[in-house]
Amino acid sequence: MPAIEVLGLEKTYMVGFWRKRPKRALEPLHLTVEEGEIFGFLGPNGAGKTTTLKMLMGLVFPTAGAARILGKEWTDPEVKAQIGFLPEQPYFYDYLTAHELLDYYGQLSGVTVMDRRRRIPEVLSLVGLTDVKGVQLRKFSKGMLQRVGIAQAILHNPKIVFFDEPMSGLDPLGRREVRDLMSQLKQEGKTVFFSTHILSDAETLCDRVAIIHQGQLRGVGEVEDLTSSVQGQIEVLWHGPLVPAAIKAIATECHVSGDRVRAIINENQQDAAIDALRRERIRLISITPLRTSLEAYFVEKLQRAPIAEQTRVSTAVGKGL
Amino acid sequence: MNARIGYIAHNTFREAVRDRVLYNLIAFALLISAAAILVGQISIDVERLVVINLGLTAVSLFGVVIAIFIGIGLVSKEIEKRTLYTVLSRPVRRWEFIVGKFCGLAGTLVVNTFFMAIGVFGALLYVAHKFSRPDAWILVALYFIVLEFLIICSLSLLFSSFSSPLLSAVFAFSLFAIGSFANDLRGFAGLTHGLTRWLAIGSAYLVPNFSALNVVSAVAHQKPIAGQLILQNTLYALLYTVGALSGAVLIFERRNLK
Numbered sequence: 001m002p003a004i005e006v007l008g009l010e011k012t013y014m015v016g017f018w019r020k021r022p023k024r025a026l027e028p029l030h031l032t033v034e035e036g037e038i039f040g041f042l043g044p045n046g047a048g049k050t051t052t053l054k055m056l057m058g059l060v061f062p063t064a065g066a067a068r069i070l071g072k073e074w075t076d077p078e079v080k081a082q083i084g085f086l087p088e089q090p091y092f093y094d095y096l097t098a099h100e101l102l103d104y105y106g107q108l109s110g111v112t113v114m115d116r117r118r119r120i121p122e123v124l125s126l127v128g129l130t131d132v133k134g135v136q137l138r139k140f141s142k143g144m145l146q147r148v149g150i151a152q153a154i155l156h157n158p159k160i161v162f163f164d165e166p167m168s169g170l171d172p173l174g175r176r177e178v179r180d181l182m183s184q185l186k187q188e189g190k191t192v193f194f195s196t197h198i199l200s201d202a203e204t205l206c207d208r209v210a211i212i213h214q215g216q217l218r219g220v221g222e223v224e225d226l227t228s229s230v231q232g233q234i235e236v237l238w239h240g241p242l243v244p245a246a247i248k249a250i251a252t253e254c255h256v257s258g259d260r261v262r263a264i265i266n267e268n269q270q271d272a273a274i275d276a277l278r279r280e281r282i283r284l285i286s287i288t289p290l291r292t293s294l295e296a297y298f299v300e301k302l303q304r305a306p307i308a309e310q311t312r313v314s315t316a317v318g319k320g321l
Numbered sequence: 322m323n324a325r326i327g328y329i330a331h332n333t334f335r336e337a338v339r340d341r342v343l344y345n346l347i348a349f350a351l352l353i354s355a356a357a358i359l360v361g362q363i364s365i366d367v368e369r370l371v372v373i374n375l376g377l378t379a380v381s382l383f384g385v386v387i388a389i390f391i392g393i394g395l396v397s398k399e400i401e402k403r404t405l406y407t408v409l410s411r412p413v414r415r416w417e418f419i420v421g422k423f424c425g426l427a428g429t430l431v432v433n434t435f436f437m438a439i440g441v442f443g444a445l446l447y448v449a450h451k452f453s454r455p456d457a458w459i460l461v462a463l464y465f466i467v468l469e470f471l472i473i474c475s476l477s478l479l480f481s482s483f484s485s486p487l488l489s490a491v492f493a494f495s496l497f498a499i500g501s502f503a504n505d506l507r508g509f510a511g512l513t514h515g516l517t518r519w520l521a522i523g524s525a526y527l528v529p530n531f532s533a534l535n536v537v538s539a540v541a542h543q544k545p546i547a548g549q550l551i552l553q554n555t556l557y558a559l560l561y562t563v564g565a566l567s568g569a570v571l572i573f574e575r576r577n578l579k
Contacts, residue, residue: 013577013579054406054578057406057409057410058409058410059405059406059409059410059577059578060577060578060579061575061577077412077413077414078412080410080411080412080413081411081412083410085406085407085410087403087406087407087410089403090403090406090407091402091403091404092404092407093332093336093404095335095336095339095340096335104328104332105407105408105411107324107325107328108325108328108329108408108411108412108413109411109412110412149407152407162410
């Protein structure tokens with residue numbers, strides 16, 4: 001059973017004061033997220049990521065379409081007890097302490113008193129907030145609030161966690177801790193759905209990603225597939241600055257940077273390149289298959305036409321897009 | 322009561338306390354003490370009348386100001402600050418949120434009124450040196466003031482569910498002012514003719530009738546309050562409150578939280 005099934009959710013807002021006109025925030029979106037995977041929802045600012053998440057959380061009503069979470073209607077309160085949500089740039093009741101806030105959210109999620117007593121220190125420790133007892137949230141930094149936001153999202157031990165830009169406001173150490181936490185959630189069998197425009201985070205963490213732009217789904221697939229598109233080329237790196245003529249002749253690209261030289265050649269020319277370096281007594285550093293970065297894939301998708309149907313998406317994924 | 326409503330109400334009450342809303346009690350205590358001392362020195366045989374009139378009017382006005390200023394922000398502030406997102410993404414229904422907020426604010430006002438009532442009785446004891454049997458009607462006047470607060474809370478919440486805090490404050494204060502003269506408005510409606518008559522009658526009965534809930538003067542003059550009026554006012558206030566709250570729920574249930 002898929003964890004999340006988005007079945008043609010779409011949103012059109014009416015904008016303007018006197019003469020209202022429709023503005024499409026999200027074209028019909030079809031998406032499936034399997035249980036236990038980390039799914040990245042990528043797109044530039046204003047692409048429709050937050051609108052999608054808000055619709056899944058029941059904060060914004062779709063113009064058309066539906067969704068199923070854990071096999072149930074997404075608006076079912078029972079479903080909501082199974083999900084955790086971190087909004088973008090979260091803001092909480094600043095007159096409460098972190099403990100009080102988590103206790104309140106625990107009550108609303110139906111967590112028992114005993115479980116709250118156990119879970120609150122546990123999740124606060126997990127997000128690195130151990131020394132905040134008695135401190136009101138109004139005294140917290142942006143990064144600390146983000147950590148509280150993550151803590152409240154996982155407090156009730158949900159099966160699916162939705163994070164909207166979870167790395168926002170965090171320093172490099174904090175980002176790493178959140179990445180580790182997301183990996184840990186996956187190990188615990190939870191499904192993580194997170195939106196981001198930071199591609200390196202998605203590349204490191206995600207099993208699959210979807211790319212959305214101007215409210216349209218542009219691509220979806222496994223990160224492994226998207227970034228391992230070798231296209232028959234390899235990257236050869238050696239101590240420079242000498243570039244043998246034989247390599248010059250076969251390289252499609254060749255750059256000298258300091259005492260290192262990097263050349264891109266066809267896979268079938270690999271032996272010829274090694275022989276050329278040997279002849280010149282040049283020390284080889286590495287030979288690696290050339291991978292398309294997620295960034296390159298992302299940029300390409302932003303320039304391409306949208307994918308309208310899930311069936312087309314599936315076919316495209318099968319072909320490695 | 323649904324447990325989630327209780328949690329939301331408790332949090333709303335806690336917010337009011339931590340935002341120092343109950344500090345108004347200090348201002349009220351100062352006002353009532355000063356009035357009692359002053360009245361004790363300058364009034365002849367009307368100390369009791371002045372203290373009850375002044376005290377109950379102050380209880381009502383302080384409460385109305387709190388009800389409107391907190392009530393208008395109950396929903397709009399939560400949307401603006403996005404604190405609502407992490408509440409409604411849990412198994413909380415929108416109507417539970419509205420009712421919980423209402424109960425929290427109503428609870429704050431009841432606690433506030435309780436302390437102010439102690440102040441009024443303290444001042445009365447100071448100027449009259451003893452309580453008399455008709456003073457018990459002060460409790461009925463306080464009960465009517467609480468009913469007035471319930472209506473204002475629900476109206477503030479209703480306005481807060483669809484408009485900005487500023488507009489909500491304007492609407493709520495206007496309705497409070499008009500509603501305080503509801504009986505005069507109904508009298509005026511009876512003097513008009515044709516379409517104007519129907520419009521005037523409609524408006525007169527649509528605005529909350531706060532003048533029926535104001536028995537301060539009667540109580541100050543030691544007049545008893547009829548049991549029928551207590552029953553009528555109770556039913557009226559409850560129906561009006563439920564109506565306004567239902568309106569707030571209906572609007573909020575359809576609202577997109579952008």
